[in-house]
Amino acid sequence: MESIRNDVFDAQACGSLTPKSKPCPRPKPGEAAGGCSFDGAQITLLPIMDAAHLVHGPAACAGNSWESRGALSSGPSLSQYGFTTDLNDNDIIFGGEKKLKDSIDYIAGRFMPPAIFVYATCVTALIGEDLDAVCKEAAGRLGLPVIPVNSPGFVGSKNLGNRLAGEALLQYVIGTGEPEIEIPLGVNLIGEYNIAGEMWDIEKLMKSVGITLMSRITGDARYKEITWAHHAKVNMVVCSRALLGLAKEMEARYHIPYFEGSFYGAKETTYSLRQMAYLLNDREMERRVDRLTEREESRLIQELRPYRKLLKGKKAVLYTGGVKSWSIISALKELGVQVVGVGTNKSTEDDVRRIADRVGDDTEYIPEGGASRIIKTVRDRKADIMIAGGRNMYVAMKEQIPFIDINQERHKAYAGYEGLLRLAKELTYSLANPIWKLAASAAPWDKEEPSYDR
Template sequence: MILSEGVDDPMEPIRKEEFDDQACGSQAPKSKPCPRPKPGEAAGGCSFDGAQITLLPIMDAAHLVHGPVACAGNSWESRGSLSSGPTLSQYGFATDLSNNDIIFGGEKKLKDSIDYIAGRFAPPAIFVYATCVTALIGEDMDAVCKEASGRLGIPVVPVNGPGFVGSKNLGNRLAGDALLQYVIGTGEPEQETPLGVNLIGEYNIAGEMWEIEKLMNQAGITLLSRITGDARYKEITWAHRAKANMVVCSRALLGLAKQMESKYGIPYFEGSFYGAKETTYSLRQMAYLLNDREMERRVDRLTEREENRLSHDLRPYRKILKGKKAVLYTGGVKSWSVISALKELGIQVVGVGTNKSSDEDVQRIADRVSDDTEYIPEGGASRIIKTVRERKADIMIAGGRNMYVAMKEQIPFVDINQERHKAYAGYEGLLRLAKELVDSLDNPIWRLASSPAPWDKEDSYDR
């Protein structure tokens, strides 16, 4: 849908330290900074894209892109973040700046757009995203948002993450900073939850948040705030009342957990729900940080029961998958977390992508693979195919953009990235992943595609 106390310098909120190791989430003192995208290279993920990835799953809020309409369309609905109710965040609001707006300024257009959204949809909050264009022409977006918030009586949150300032990881971090500055701590829960936990960096891709929440409920752990998968704006306002934070496979938001620990005294840990072992560790770590012995016993009983059930259900799939070789090409922390799940299924990872991984992510990958595993820092489809051929891999596990390359090369393929429609988190998720892998490997299309055409067979009829 296209709709017609700031700082003097629109780039002032983007501090130099945002580009250092902490922005990537690495704790190494001399690790490389977040990679900056090349001009015009939006497909790899810019800061604007990263900010939207973090905040768009707040389903009942309105999200307004202040810039050309192409910025709004760049990543709109490209992720499978599902909602259990509100759908307002799926509206593609944009101010649609024209050439005249760029010359004479677009602040009035921004004000009118905010007023329209507030009057037409009455959202609990409006997030306004800066883009490369509005940052370059010096739009005082912070001042417009502050004035509109006071006049309309609803939070209007500026998100200063224009694309040219850095990578998608940096955009994730800047969105987390916006939540901490404008949202977290501004509300109180309707009822006291003495043992509440926040999940940071889980975006409910294909409904994975629901799988995790179900496990937490079975263990008696209260999910206080989702940051931000299937979230509601109000629940994030009281995230400061949690007793523990879990950073779910999202190193870029580690800074948010650190700042909440410093500001509110909330302990945190990093974990994953890909694979039975990682899921068990995460649930036990939650109970440990909550310091409740009875909850720890419930978690132990739950995880033991689920692991035994899963081990039984996985037997027929492990027989087929044992010894299979896979090339895994996905970004960031998902690489090491998915490797853990694949190892439990008996699959050997012979090639792994590290293009968006921090130094610590690469170390975790190294701890989970063999010494002869090939690392793929960059290169795209051609490099992946080369690795598959050289390592004689049986299957490619990557993002949806590589699916058609795999089909063309007659390589079994499973989508693991944000575009997928299957949830792989938790115990049920691992079973679901095993089924997908077996279905892909055993699909009869591969035998048909590799067999000679009917007219090339020796026993073909005479013409």
């Protein structure tokens, strides 16, 4: 585990592509608040839908992340099972490796999955459970991959957990399988988790121009397809901070070029599709992409016209992190919405530079959270709407301001051309909801009673 962790910390690509960039930050006490490494690893790996995911630790660790994300599946549902070794006090005192072995054997015999991912937790890491040895022995005995994921919560934040999960894929999964047929123009999508079905909209666009989605890493993925991800011609990194190191290592090992992109907003979607075709070096495909993007953008101009008329000039506070900080700004600008405040707490230096390119000089940056800071920004900037994660919903309710959920728990897909249209509709519906006028009015018992004097 130590060697993997050092590789992750020393990888410059996690924060920036410049040669002089700083390595990934080492964890500090308290950084796990709001999301730990264990949680981050599960965010990355749970969307592998046909695999079994076993949490080696107390039941509460498994319950913490179980079904808390909006990643959807088009078929298998084994990933949604909440497998845990459910360690108790005796197991912590005397060791839980036998319980782990028995749990792996039960899952393999009862469900026959293509692979089992086993997650370390704070408890099992602290008591010294040899996860790697148990998984290696079980894999040899059972004849199926049993993959240790060494990401106990105390080592750092969710983003670090994402990277540790990427390291597990590199070490144990990618490069271990071969596709049944040759795929000449395959692209891997890295860091796209099919939240609310966004992957399906993206794949539909790719198929329409002849681009094959080789491996989903990991939205709506199947274990086998990730084993042959090393045969792709291009990697697109959708989540810039968390899994950029995975793309860089695949470039070093397998000579697969990569680029960072986004599917939020018509312009970003067009850029991403054109970049895929360019790196695939297929001129006919580039022409097909040009025809598709021109047609889709022309259609959107017509369909978005009534929404742009209502949204033009509205002010928004965007509180999210990472790639969504700048990619959602692009989508909002296309709709005429001005971003007056933006959260940068989970953004890299490259993300912040991209934000600066897309917003005005008077936009307020929110480097660290807290309800009071968000509310202050909303009040000072006279924002009309807040766009943030679900945990900030109650902040918006308290402030009586319209709210859109943009985080991984959401149930609306906002990626691609259709996603931009959905975003425009949701923004309009939220702003026009009569509840805001009603909430701002005086309560019936506070209103002045009518006078009956004559």
